[in-house]
Amino acid sequence: GYAVAGMMLATGASLSAQDAAPRPTPILAAADLRDGTDLSGPWHYSIDPFRSGIAGFHGGMPDSGQQRWKDVDVRAEMAKDSRVLYEFDLPHSPLTSLPSSWLTQAPELRHYDGLMWYQRTFAAPAVRKGRYFLRFGAANYATIVYLNGKQVGRHEGGFTPFAFDITGLMRDGLNQVTVGVDSQATEATVPPPVTDWENYGGITRPVRLIQTPDTYVDDAWVRLTRDGKMAVDVHLDGPQAANRPVRLRIAELGLDRAGTTDANGDWRATMAAPRALVRWSPDRPRLYEVAVTAGEDQWRDRIGFRTIERRGADILLNGKPIFLRGISMHEEELGVDPTRAMTPAASRALLSEIKDGLHGNFVRLAHYPHSDVTVRLADELGLIVWSEVPVYWRVAWSNPDTLNRARTMLAENILRDRNRASIAIWSVANETPVTDARNVFLRTLVGDVRRLDDTRLVSAALLVERGEGGDHPVMTLADPLADALDVMAINTYNGWYTQDRLTDLARSEWRVPVDKPLIFSEFGADARAGFHDPANKQKFSEEFQADYYRATLGMADHVPTLRGMSPWILKDFRSPRRQNPDFQQGWNRKGLISETGQRKEAFGVLSDYYGAKAEQR
Ligand code: GCB
Structure with missing residues (x-):
């Protein structure tokens, strides 16, 4: 799609030297607390599956009748002159409410994956002074923005903020914003097309018009250094x-x-x-x-x-060893028809289940940067955060454009959030098979993290090799990337994706470097809420999931360097690859609560375990 051709460095991020972390401009740190006009609410929308508004069908510029960003009165022009042709008319196209993914905006869009156009107008302030920025919390995945018929910028990456200075293009009275958002992933995007979550295309976080003086504080970072x-x-x-x-x-x-x-x-x-x-x-x-x-x-x-540090195999918060009692979550709100628009209430409903329900102190915000709403709430509630970029599974490791994309989104994430006390760990990847090209790619990201933020820990969720030790599984971490990380993290699904008997898990042997903390960044099993099978405990029953948790927690107790865990996952989440009609119906059912918030039996198992651990301190 158009997303890839010429879309790299869309934020204006400069990659002058290969060793310098890209710096998006503007940064507009703490933009969510700046004065501004919220452009949430009704926007017109129109699909463009063949991307006719991006390029003509023989290449080059689109035909004039297809240029969606044009600031024209289509009806009036066509009525006036019979030679005029327009095959769009955004101001007369249907309305929907933003932010939200288009997947829930109309039934026929439920599986739409491609380019969508959005448009609305806003009134310029009566007296204009200083600078004006159009700031997007996130748009998934590639975005092109026009104001009053002129292009103001492009951005790539579905989960990080971006802003454009529109001072020079604003006019008195009504201004027209047109946004093209293309959700389609390719082999070269981050993430690539195959994931295990719903690809919620669209403008999923607020769009705001922000005003600043001519000279303003674009970035400010205030923190404790490692030495206090x-x-x-x-x-x-x-x-x-x-x-x-x-x-x-x-x-x-x-x-x-x-x-x-x-x-x-x-x-x-x-x-x-x-x-x-x-x-x-x-x-x-x-x-x-x-x-x-x-x-x-x-x-x-x-x-x-x-302060957050590592000393040997310990993680120290304010100088004291801490065990991370966590859980993973996706950015997807409770309800039967989520649209990935995280309101403060939606976020609170999930985080309070972790804090109060599970007695947790830690959350893994998987598998991409979550809304600033969630990270701020973690600050407020007291939840330690693992934050990550969607470098997931099979990434185009040898493609320099892909690397630039990952570096840019990592920088955007860190620059948005490095004032958040809750964030303790930046993670650069999830379950990426070891190759030389992958090692170079991920080491570059680790270097970027360290240059942008020397006050936090760096991790990645790694794959582990499973072997046989006679009567017990032997799990070996042989990933060369471990050297570069502060915290090693492992996703383990023995007993769910493997034939291991749950009763054997406690005897698993873990061969991992002993001089660093280890986290189980994932483990989990599906269960359909309300499906009980106490006699056979088949997979997908609440009883199987509860037993799986007991067994895996028993195994965890025997790993000497384990310093935390974020099992998979708090809530059932939409995933197109999960189509067992009896149990999944398009949802990954590894949640401890269902999509509507119903707690499964395993919720109590983990809650008891964390409750007891919290007492032990
Ligand atoms: C994993 C992935 C996660 C999946 C999960 C699963 O290892 O990191 O994204 O959703 O397993 O349910 O298989």
Whole structure:
């Protein structure tokens, strides 16, 4: 599709040197807390399965009658002049409500995978001053944006934010925004076409018009360093970014520090952490109002402060060893017809099941960056987060464009979220078979993480080799990438995808490097909520799943370096590859709760286990 040709570096990210992590522009850190106009609500939509609005059928520019972004009154022009032809008319096309995936917007779109056009108008502020950005929380997968008939930019990647400066293209009165979103994955995209989740095409997170002064705080990162100092990095953008006075304030802590940006608009400072600082932890998720001022601009965020490190096989939070009592989740809300639009309420319903229901302190946000709504809520509720990019299964390891895509989305993810205390682990990949090309690719991503954020741990969910030890399975981690990681993570499904008897699992032998923490980033078994089979405990019964959890937790207890787990998965989620008509009906049923929130028996097994572990501390 058009998604691939010429779409790389769509954010304007520069990859000048191979060793520099790409830096998307603008960053607009903490954009969700900036003043702006929410463009959520009704938008017109129109399908374009042959991408006629992107290229003519013989290549080149589309015919003028197919140029969807045109700012024309189709009806009036055709009525006036009988030679005029338009084969679209977005302002008279049906309406739907954004954000949401188109899969739920009309029954005939349930399996649509391709290019979709969206359009709406908004009124310019009566008095315009400073700069205006059009900021998308996420659009899946490749996006092209026009304002008043002119292209403002493109972006690739379904789960990270992007923004365009539209100051110069805005006009008085009504402005027309047209957005083409193409959901189709190819061998070269990230993720590639085959995954185990629904590909929710469309604009799945809010679109906002954000106003800033001409020179504004584009990025600010305030954190504790590994040795417990307070550090700040600020980047200004605009005509007066250089040699500009800036100020960091955390009023509740009496912190007030002034500085001056350098010629590039950067200010960096390190200082002693204030005495009164209460460190963020799952038990006490304290957040502070942080302000950075520069000229007319006032940047703010709510930030928690903590340290996270590895010492030998231990993970230390604020200097103390911690066990991660977690679970994995997809970005998919409860209900029979989810559309991947995470409202605060939808996110809270899921995270509170982890925190209160399971006695958890950890969540793996699989398999891509989740909404900022969810990450902020994890900050607030006190859940430690594993955040990852969709480098999943069979990626085109040797394709430099694919690598650039992955690097750009990783950078966008980290730059959006590195002020979130909840995030402890950045993961660069999931279940990727070992090859030389893959090792080079993933080591590049690990290097990028370390350059962008030296305060967190790096991991990847790895594959493990299964062998026989006579009467017990022998699981060996022989992945050369393990060297590059702080935390090793393994997905294990013995007893579900293998013929192992659950009663043998506890005797499994784990051969893993002993000098680093290990996490079970996944284990799980399907069960259809309400299907009981106490006598035979066949697969898909609640009893089988509960037994599987007991057995796997028993196995986990015998792995000396295990420091946490995020079983698969909190909630049943849509997956087109799961078509057992009796039990799955298009859903991966490994949830501990069903799609409507019904708890399965295994929920109680894990809840009891975590409850007891939480007491042990
Ligand atoms: C895995 C994948 C996850 C799948 C899960 C499953 O290992 O990482 O995305 O959904 O297994 O259910 O098979």
